[in-house]
Amino acid sequence: MEKSYRPRDIEQRIYRRWEEQGWFAPSGEGEPYCIVIPPPNVTGTLHMGHAFQDTIMDALTRYHRMSGRNTLWQPGMDHAGIATQMVVERQLNAEGSSRIAVGREAFVERVWQWKEESGGQISRQLRRMGASVDWSRDRFTMDDDLSAAVTRVFVDLYDEGLIYRGKRLVNWDPVLHTALSDLEVLQEEEPGQLWHFRYPLASGDGHLTVATTRPETMLGDSAVAVHPDDERYSDLVGREIELPLVGRRIPIVADDYVDPEFGTGCVKITPAHDFNDYEVGLRHDLPQYNIFDHNAAINDSAPEAYRGLDRYVARDRVVADLEALGLLEKVEDYRRTVPRGDRSGEIVEPYLTDQWYVKIRPLAEPAIEAVESGRIRFVPENWSKTYFDWMHKIQDWCISRQLWWGHRIPAWYDDDGNIYVAESEAAVRDRHGLAADVRLEQDEDVLDTWFSSALWPFSTMGWPEQTAALKTFYPGSVLVTGFDIIFFWVARMIMMGLKFAGDVPFREVYIHGLIRDQDGQKMSKSKGNVLDPLDLIDGVDLETLLDKRTRGLMQPHLKPAIEKATRKQFPQGIDEYGADALRFTFAALATTGRDIRFDLGRIEGYKHFCNKLWNAARYVHMNTEYASTATPELSDADRWIRARLRRTIAAVHEHFSRYRLDLAAQALYDFTWHEFCDWYLELSKPVLQAHEASEEQKEGARHTLLDVLEALLRLLHPIVPFITEEIWQQTKLRVGLEGESVMLRPFPQLDDFAADEAAEQDIDWVREFILGIRRIRGEMDIPPGKALPVLLRNADVDDRKRLERHGALLARVGRVESVCVLAGDDEAPPSATALLGDMQLLVPMRGLIDVDAERARLGKQRDKLSADLAKSENKLGNSNFVNNAPAEVVRQEQTRVQDFKRQLAQIGEQLERLDSLS
């Protein structure tokens, strides 16, 4: 092995081999385990959130694959209707062309081309992350068979009356020219104004004052509403207003939607342009005056003066005109929530159009039940509340989009406007007995992207065909995703899965947090704080990073600030850390459900961890060059590390089962670094390098080194697959294994390694001994290399036995020159002291140690012990404690008091000795 760990040299080579060998495909044996990937947007690139999520899924996948499950991680991508169409439109615009200019067919063709170019990028990035997805099953939401599934679902829902077409108010994006679902509209609070207008009574004897944040909509008013119990206006209900500028007579109606406390208690009602007013309009049978066209400019149903004006121009004009008429009472600053399209960022308008809807209640009920009954479990459990909240007040889902990129709605119209829904035009004619000369036109619209996403868990398995994959891998085991798409995606998959695939789509939903930057900010292009996972893997120089962060900004004026912040945070660019270090970082940060600040310090530390593992393996290899025929004899140290490994295996299993990758990573880190490297490798040296050790003992150590390393590699593999594979390949022959890859070996089981509490206690004694010496050394500034003589006072029989047994370890690892056991009345020279149980470790000073420093050191220990003692005695003096606490706890406290007292006595004695010196 090379002296240093260099991820660049190994990762891509290893991945290529895994993939070529087809090892990511399900084994076909064992209980099925399946995760479907949340399909990334085909035009996108892998961001930190993906990398995080993919790390979790890959770790779970590899863990279960190694555990003998028939494991499938299903890959694929989403066509992402609006997002993709926008990207390609922007390209066309840059070429001086447009979607309209090239026409629908050519445009869609162009998007397909772009998909081919762009889709490869995510695949490449997934490969760099080490994702063990089964590429042979790669799917795209617009593949023929997946599209067929979409059509089938649509037709079935329509036939059942669960999809309907209707003219109602929708959220209309006047720039993208499409309807949006409620979820795609973000409510943002923004400063604005509240205008107060006087509406004259038709009778000419007075007026009412109404307030609005959208004056232009008054052109579509069809009533003024007051509260039924509002005495101020009770005698006006039923009378009429003469709507200014329009001249229309509109009624004054009573409706308890109106809050009499707010403003004047009078509300203008615009049924065609406000969701509340729409409802009021229905209740009072008011006409709906649509005054906008699809650009949200004023249409021809408004007075001529306003026709063709953009909504905001019209707003100014309406206000000015009303003011000129003396009807503007006042304008006040007002913060209001503004609805904006999540893609375009434009203010959307409630707009009357024909759209397709899913009647959602009948689908939602069983989906709620599935979570209530525990057939689906959220991890952490808390998210089920969020799910229930939304599901209980869910509204019908607008699924039609006025786009060109997506699944075309399988509905056809004849010249009379009759609607026919079926899989194809031919199927329509067949089903409805329509002759070939009856003209049919297919609906122009496409479906919401999330409609096909909702089918993903079964459409990728070949549904509606009853395929083997569907039988085996549906329902999936777990869905790994972010909380931000619980409504968009998770809920809808549950509804559609129950409806069409006959069962829940997955048993568990593991919700992870959002990756934020080091300051807790959301990563976004416009903030210029985005990190590219590949830049963390490969490294990137400052100039390239600056360019990536500032090119193509929507708001170019932010460029200097982004540059400055980037230069400050990454003066040298970003180092190369490798995919394993990145993955370990994600795993270590994957605490359940909360957002994660990505801290570069962590990834650096975990690269060091990889290097540590690498070098530990080198040590093992160096010491196991030659095969020996001797029968291995295990030492206490050998049995100790095996027992510790056993505990680590138990912990890792436990943590994986609860999705606590952070704790699994922590346990593995601790074992690898602080037990295997810090102690066991050191403890093995005296045996392997000493002439007096027998060949059997050496062989025991060699076997242990190899056994533990090999098992550790398997244990670590789900999190750091590359480095473990590389080392494993170079380790397997020494262990006598034939396997082709660590990823195909069994995951370590508890009983692979024996428990041994006696060995654990013994080696703990050795460690305490050495730590005591080291503490003296460290605090007295004695060089680590200097061997020290040690005297023991109060050594009991066990201490003596252990000393006998492990003297060589103490000498070598603790750098102890000699150990001398003092008899009870032997006088010791002035010494520095450490305690090991009741035994005192004395290091004679002989000019090495400063008396004052030692006095200070002991003084500090004494103070701490006294404080602890006082606390414990106090507790035991409390009769409530003694009477109520469990006997075991009381006993523990009593033991503690005795220990403290003995130790205090010893330290006091030692301090006296020092005093007598000076």
Add this chain to the structure above:
RNA sequence: GGGCGAUUAGCUCAGUUGGGAGAGCGCCGCACUCACAUUGCGGAGGUCACUGGUUCGAGACCGGUAUCGCCCACCA
């Protein structure tokens, strides 16, 4: 307006049924021929946001307060 989450070392975060607060990074000191300076050894550093309560005992359980964050919602 409703709901959820967070608050623990300088920073980023663990802390699983209540029984003497931990890690990584950073900081200070000592040590480079012997797997690893991407290292080793030692050390300093915490009123567990505040406040009541339950309990023999609370970082953890219950009530309240403060600050920060997120989600949902039709007040013109």
